[in-house]
Amino acid sequence: MELQTIVPLNNPIDQRGDQLEQLVRQMLIDQRIQTPINSMNVLTNVEKTSKITELVQQIMETLGLDLNDESLRDTPKRVAKMYVNELFQGLSPESFPNCTTFDIKEISNVTQTNIPFTSMCEHHLMPFFGVAHISYQSNGRVIGLSKLNRVVNYFARRPQVQERLTKQIHRALQLVLQSRDVRVIIEAEHFCIQARGVQQKGSKTLTEETSGMYSNSKFIQKL
Ligand SMILES: [Zn+2]
Numbered sequence: 001m002e003l004q005t006i007v008p009l010n011n012p013i014d015q016r017g018d019q020l021e022q023l024v025r026q027m028l029i030d031q032r033i034q035t036p037i038n039s040m041n042v043l044t045n046v047e048k049t050s051k052i053t054e055l056v057q058q059i060m061e062t063l064g065l066d067l068n069d070e071s072l073r074d075t076p077k078r079v080a081k082m083y084v085n086e087l088f089q090g091l092s093p094e095s096f097p098n099c100t101t102f103d104i105k106e107i108s109n110v111t112q113t114n115i116p117f118t119s120m121c122e123h124h125l126m127p128f129f130g131v132a133h134i135s136y137q138s139n140g141r142v143i144g145l146s147k148l149n150r151v152v153n154y155f156a157r158r159p160q161v162q163e164r165l166t167k168q169i170h171r172a173l174q175l176v177l178q179s180r181d182v183r184v185i186i187e188a189e190h191f192c193i194q195a196r197g198v199q200q201k202g203s204k205t206l207t208e209e210t211s212g213m214y215s216n217s218k219f220i221q222k223l
Contacts, residue, residue, distance in 0.1 A: 017094075017097055017099070020099055021094075022093075025093070028172075035158055048080075048084045049080045050080075052084065054076070056075070056079045060076065088158055088159065089158075090154045090156065090157030095154055097147060097151060098147075099143055099147050099176045100147070102142050102143075103141060104141070107137060111133070112145055113133045114131045114133065115132040117129065117131070117152050117153060118156060119160045119188075120160065124192040125159065126190070126192040127191045128160075129189060129191075130188030130204065132169065132185065132186050133184075133185040134182075134183070135183040138179060139181070140178075141177060141178055141179070142177075143177060151176070155169050162186060162188055162205055166184050166208065166209045170182055170183075170184040170210075170211070174211065179212070180213075182209075182210075183208070183209070183211075183214035184208070185208045185219055187205070187206050188207075190205060208220045
């Protein structure tokens with residue numbers, strides 16, 4: 001079955017981060033594009049950091065490294081903190097940004113290009129990084145421009161595949177903006193292609209999600 005690219009709109013919506021996160025999460029589940037998250041895992045961030053520290057230590061010891069070495073001693077804790085607080089911050093529902101929107105009378109088109117992000121490929125836990133380009137036509141509401149960056153960042157900061165990342169940002173913005181007219185393009189370089197496997201540098205992967213007025217003007221087809 002073809003997945004719906006339009007999310008149900010039920011204006012008005014609550015703009016607070018925690019309320020929006022619940023709406024967005026349920027919508028992603030309904031659309032079958034939610035990140036595979038085990039809802040039974042209820043560890044706090046402090047508990048996650050402590051457990052991951054132990055596990056990274058085990059990986060390093062298994063590789064034959066001496067963790068008594070001054071340079072390596074704190075690496076497990078550093079990696080654990082980086083995972084929980086930075087690279088995988090978008091697994092914590094409370095990281096979802098507040099998305100205040102402003103009512104406007106006239107219809108307007110907004111495009112924001114080159115929104116930088118860093119994500120982690122969920123197949124190798126290696127970084128992929130690049131930029132997102134977002135266009136939308138306001139449906140009586142506009143959003144603070146920095147919020148577009150924050151929504152991109154929220155979904156990038158979790159184990160991802162680029163196609164799903166593009167879809168999640170697209171659907172979340174439809175819901176936040178209460179507009180069907182949204183386009184999201186992502187250009188990214190995947191470190192797992194550069195550092196392992198074919199070991200090629202410089203190739204970029206492009207993905208695009210469109211709906212509403214953008215459906216018939218796909219950017220990627222013009223390449
Ligand atoms: Zn990969």
